[in-house]
Amino acid sequence: MDFSGSAITMAAMAGSEVTDIAAALRQVLPPECVLGRPEERRPYECDGLTAFRELPAVVVLARTAEDVRRTLLTCQRLRVPLVARGSGTGLSGGATPHPAGVLLSCARMNRVLEVDAVNRLARVEPGVPNLKVSEAAARHGLYYAPDPSSQVACSIGGNVAENSGGVHCLKYGLTVHNVLGLRGYTVDGELLELGGAAADGPGLDLLALAIGSEGLLMIVTEVIVRLIPRPPCAQLVMASFADVHSAANAVAGIIAAGIIPAGLEMMDRKATAAVEPFVHAGYDLAAAAILLVESDGTPEEVREQVQEIEQVLRGAGAGAVHVSGSEAERLLLWSGRKNAFPAAGRLSPDYYCMDGTIPRKHVGRVLEAIEQMEDRYGLRCMNVFHAGDGNLHPVILFDANEAGSWERADRFGAEILELCVALGGTITGEHGVGLEKLNSMCVQFSPAERAAFFAVKESFDPQGLLNPGKLIPTLVRCAEYGRMHVHGGALAHPGLPRF
Amino acid sequence: MDFSGSAITMAAMAGSEVTDIAAALRQVLPPECVLGRPEERRPYECDGLTAFRELPAVVVLARTAEDVRRTLLTCQRLRVPLVARGSGTGLSGGATPHPAGVLLSCARMNRVLEVDAVNRLARVEPGVPNLKVSEAAARHGLYYAPDPSSQVACSIGGNVAENSGGVHCLKYGLTVHNVLGLRGYTVDGELLELGGAAADGPGLDLLALAIGSEGLLMIVTEVIVRLIPRPPCAQLVMASFADVHSAANAVAGIIAAGIIPAGLEMMDRKATAAVEPFVHAGYDLAAAAILLVESDGTPEEVREQVQEIEQVLRGAGAGAVHVSGSEAERLLLWSGRKNAFPAAGRLSPDYYCMDGTIPRKHVGRVLEAIEQMEDRYGLRCMNVFHAGDGNLHPVILFDANEAGSWERADRFGAEILELCVALGGTITGEHGVGLEKLNSMCVQFSPAERAAFFAVKESFDPQGLLNPGKLIPTLVRCAEYGRMHVHGGALAHPGLPRF
Numbered sequence: 002m003d004f005s006g007s008a009i010t011m012a013a014m015a016g017s018e019v020t021d022i023a024a025a026l027r028q029v030l031p032p033e034c035v036l037g038r039p040e041e042r043r044p045y046e047c048d049g050l051t052a053f054r055e056l057p058a059v060v061v062l063a064r065t066a067e068d069v070r071r072t073l074l075t076c077q078r079l080r081v082p083l084v085a086r087g088s089g090t091g092l093s094g095g096a097t098p099h100p101a102g103v104l105l106s107c108a109r110m111n112r113v114l115e116v117d118a119v120n121r122l123a124r125v126e127p128g129v130p131n132l133k134v135s136e137a138a139a140r141h142g143l144y145y146a147p148d149p150s151s152q153v154a155c156s157i158g159g160n161v162a163e164n165s166g167g168v169h170c171l172k173y174g175l176t177v178h179n180v181l182g183l184r185g186y187t188v189d190g191e192l193l194e195l196g197g198a199a200a201d202g203p204g205l206d207l208l209a210l211a212i213g214s215e216g217l218l219m220i221v222t223e224v225i226v227r228l229i230p231r232p233p234c235a236q237l238v239m240a241s242f243a244d245v246h247s248a249a250n251a252v253a254g255i256i257a258a259g260i261i262p263a264g265l266e267m268m269d270r271k272a273t274a275a276v277e278p279f280v281h282a283g284y285d286l287a288a289a290a291i292l293l294v295e296s297d298g299t300p301e302e303v304r305e306q307v308q309e310i311e312q313v314l315r316g317a318g319a320g321a322v323h324v325s326g327s328e329a330e331r332l333l334l335w336s337g338r339k340n341a342f343p344a345a346g347r348l349s350p351d352y353y354c355m356d357g358t359i360p361r362k363h364v365g366r367v368l369e370a371i372e373q374m375e376d377r378y379g380l381r382c383m384n385v386f387h388a389g390d391g392n393l394h395p396v397i398l399f400d401a402n403e404a405g406s407w408e409r410a411d412r413f414g415a416e417i418l419e420l421c422v423a424l425g426g427t428i429t430g431e432h433g434v435g436l437e438k439l440n441s442m443c444v445q446f447s448p449a450e451r452a453a454f455f456a457v458k459e460s461f462d463p464q465g466l467l468n469p470g471k472l473i474p475t476l477v478r479c480a481e482y483g484r485m486h487v488h489g490g491a492l493a494h495p496g497l498p499r500f
Numbered sequence: 501m502d503f504s505g506s507a508i509t510m511a512a513m514a515g516s517e518v519t520d521i522a523a524a525l526r527q528v529l530p531p532e533c534v535l536g537r538p539e540e541r542r543p544y545e546c547d548g549l550t551a552f553r554e555l556p557a558v559v560v561l562a563r564t565a566e567d568v569r570r571t572l573l574t575c576q577r578l579r580v581p582l583v584a585r586g587s588g589t590g591l592s593g594g595a596t597p598h599p600a601g602v603l604l605s606c607a608r609m610n611r612v613l614e615v616d617a618v619n620r621l622a623r624v625e626p627g628v629p630n631l632k633v634s635e636a637a638a639r640h641g642l643y644y645a646p647d648p649s650s651q652v653a654c655s656i657g658g659n660v661a662e663n664s665g666g667v668h669c670l671k672y673g674l675t676v677h678n679v680l681g682l683r684g685y686t687v688d689g690e691l692l693e694l695g696g697a698a699a700d701g702p703g704l705d706l707l708a709l710a711i712g713s714e715g716l717l718m719i720v721t722e723v724i725v726r727l728i729p730r731p732p733c734a735q736l737v738m739a740s741f742a743d744v745h746s747a748a749n750a751v752a753g754i755i756a757a758g759i760i761p762a763g764l765e766m767m768d769r770k771a772t773a774a775v776e777p778f779v780h781a782g783y784d785l786a787a788a789a790i791l792l793v794e795s796d797g798t799p800e801e802v803r804e805q806v807q808e809i810e811q812v813l814r815g816a817g818a819g820a821v822h823v824s825g826s827e828a829e830r831l832l833l834w835s836g837r838k839n840a841f842p843a844a845g846r847l848s849p850d851y852y853c854m855d856g857t858i859p860r861k862h863v864g865r866v867l868e869a870i871e872q873m874e875d876r877y878g879l880r881c882m883n884v885f886h887a888g889d890g891n892l893h894p895v896i897l898f899d900a901n902e903a904g905s906w907e908r909a910d911r912f913g914a915e916i917l918e919l920c921v922a923l924g925g926t927i928t929g930e931h932g933v934g935l936e937k938l939n940s941m942c943v944q945f946s947p948a949e950r951a952a953f954f955a956v957k958e959s960f961d962p963q964g965l966l967n968p969g970k971l972i973p974t975l976v977r978c979a980e981y982g983r984m985h986v987h988g989g990a991l992a993h994p995g996l997p998r999f
Contacts, residue, residue, distance in 0.1 A: 119860075203933050203937065217704075453959075460956050
């Protein structure tokens, strides 16, 4: 792992110092909040990206903003790295611990502080699970729109750190479009209030800068989220296609028709075959690909939009087109999509979920390329994705116990992301960069752009104590990656530039 | 004026040096692009905030991105400040020249480079007037949503610098929500490509950071804007109210009913009285306040929503409620609102347009407070605003030739903004901070928050050459403002915090 962004090296970390950190933290925090024994720290050794594991030197279980502030001040005094963690469901290793640092768990900061129905917002602590916010707002007919597949477990703080998305983000936006304000502390323990209840905000947009900054700039202790009215009606249209190209064209057709569905998802045959026996969603296993297209709004709006959607789907060559007949059926059809990753876990000892974006028009082309890569790397890959916003989630199946299997999956994934960049897309849609995509950042961004990232990081955290070695690759690392991987390096100037 | 943010002082600037700057620029740019003679520079001495005037040392008329890069490199070599300017319609002095610096006009970079109907975006140069983008997209049934009242003249580059809004931003968002990518140069002449055609982007959100940064971080040479389908139908509802409180309650009622109008504007009697003789829009001059509520979408959606809107308006005590009967009438009703500032210019030798935001529920309270301030400062103030998102535009009428008149207008404006902050709002909704609101930034933000702004600014522009003395007040300035204005200083910790 590359910790060259870190202020201290692992070598600097003797066992005695670990004890020192724990002792120093126990002087400012209740002893039961500081976990020092290896068996206590073990559960925190990885997040959802289990391929990367590190035992943190110390774990802090924060209960309040003041706990967070004191932990920050202690880490700064001792020059010890700090990695914040929500529910640990992240898929890019953003919460992978630093072996010489403190792992700060915000899971206990899980209170919904306020639901303000008039101003349509909720004030919550970072450890609140995503779905709990909508549950708290339900009695006002309101909800929080971004819905990662892991929304039962994943925390708002983690969503903010990774700028998480979900199947409904096509219409309702990513986390950055649904968070109004943040409260938190800099590495110096200084309070920052970014954004707030009012529309817009003067000065530099530090709110947007902080969202998706993966714990490198500040530690968030409070979040103001936007709530929106629960649509009175929603229906899901499922369409079968004999080949992925017509499915891809149907996606482009729906958007080109001026329709913005609440969700527009694609699954290929490998994905439906994996999910169906597990969820029994009623997917058409004969289809090369299926589309799930949701419409929400008033009953009139939905009726009208569903008709338009069916028309476009059939025009694009859809075979069977089915409209959900009940709310129960709508949820069942979604549950198949939302359980695609667990289903992969049943098929294969391990799986590696990618997260790239491409301009919609290239969906078919990318799926073909992935098929060729499957042969080349000798690994299977099932494809589920947010087709509406061109956000791919190829799921590469591998077996970590088989020699070379993970290495092949890793290279397979990297090649997919480089193709995304070459086609004018990006290396992450909603899962973040973390540790996983550091090399791909070298492909996506020019040295000048990476230097700008570093300069901003240093302006908040000059010692590099906050989540070191994540998100922003060092120049050295990119140089090495370029050398060991000329093909990737070449793509740093792809034929199809972003502009 | 406070140029303490600047790398050099005006004193350092002898006439000979002015010549040197012009000469150095003429070595790298076509001579006709470099204006040195005072009469050539005079037209650039101010933007829409005419109370602040400075003659720039040199004016550069850039035609290409390369012109911009060369100007940046020359300014950096000579350590000369650079202020970029679009159409000069800004209202906060963001383009007020630096007397010892270069004024870089992007007005000639006015080409629409590409309209991509499939991906619903346009690639344009920064000097393109806002309305021209929608005109270029019209043949595809698409348009660019943000519509400042000055959209005929104001440039996309200026919109990006100030994160401009408009009457339709309630539904369609500010500039930051409608710009997909930026291309431009740092002060070192390094190319930055931020965002792009694909959804989301990895790494720190420098795109959002750059939007609204008022030319302090980089100079933009290309903008990718999001285009959306022109709604097939739009209708405007005008409602009269006997007092501003019921009008304000009607605004809250519409939002609380789950309706998101395309526009939701309020004008008080002083505003309608100023506009009507000028535009003959057909406003109800008997009303203490009128609301303009627009609905757009399919004919069915509009019919349904207009009914809901009328219901809420009458329920909130509206007197006359009128629905536009034709597109011509809809545009006429809007033209009254959009000409409110010119109309003020007919009533009074000078006017000062404020731009604060407040939580919607406080609209009535603020209008009352402003009425009391009118007596206290002995100046009239008419009120037009984007009521839907709580963005006030009080227009203070004064006479610059009357001794003390501007000073009173300035203090009047500052008190309005401090009230906005005290009520949980902000000091600017869409016009930016520029020179005008530097003092108010001291009220809005804590020292730690201002330090974070400075740190980010320095990470991009360590010498402080880009638009010095704008947007971010120095600590010294805030200390002085606190002393001379304890009332304001006290509000730095308002009774109603943002959180």
